[in-house]
Amino acid sequence: MNLRFIIFIVLTLTLLSGLWWLWPKPAQSLASPDAPMVQVGNLLRWQVRAGQRVAGPAKFAVRVGDSITLEVASDRDDTLHLHGDDISVALLADKNIRVEWTPKHSGHFAMELHESHLTLAQIDVLPR
Numbered sequence: 001m002n003l004r005f006i007i008f009i010v011l012t013l014t015l016l017s018g019l020w021w022l023w024p025k026p027a028q029s030l031a032s033p034d035a036p037m038v039q040v041g042n043l044l045r046w047q048v049r050a051g052q053r054v055a056g057p058a059k060f061a062v063r064v065g066d067s068i069t070l071e072v073a074s075d076r077d078d079t080l081h082l083h084g085d086d087i088s089v090a091l092l093a094d095k096n097i098r099v100e101w102t103p104k105h106s107g108h109f110a111m112e113l114h115e116s117h118l119t120l121a122q123i124d125v126l127p128r
Contacts, residue, residue, distance in 0.1 A: 032059060032061070035059040035123075035124050036059075037060075037061045038062045038066070039066070041069075042068050043068070043071060044056065044060065044068065044070050045071045045072075046121070047072075048072065048074040048116065048120070049074075049075050050075065051113075056120070056121065057121055058122065059122045059124070061124040062124075063125070063128060065103070065128060067100060068101055068102075069100055071097065071099075072099075072120070073094070073096045073097070075093060075094060076116075077091060077093050078091040078115045078116055079113065080099070080113060081112045081113075081114055082099070082101065082109070083110050083112070084105050084107055084109035084123070085101070085104050091113070106125045106127040108122065108123070108124055108125075110122060
């Protein structure tokens, strides 16, 4: 094999790998524009009647590692499921249930009531 050809291949591969590292990376994920950012220590409340959300945010954003409190009151027994960190909590009829939550994983997740088949909120968990 020709030495010039080998040098050409090595230089081409070096240039291509350099371009790979210099190519702009996608920006960090952002919350939906209509998802208010929740600060550390905040309390978010929801109320559910007849299987429908009657109070509380439909969307919110929080950062990985930021502890917040979620409070849900329902007029019937149900199961609250927080996807992403896979948290399930039993809801008792006409009782306020509080969950202290510190997100561990970034992404777009749903908070649902399983028996009611209700998506209570969409959550954007942003990386640090």
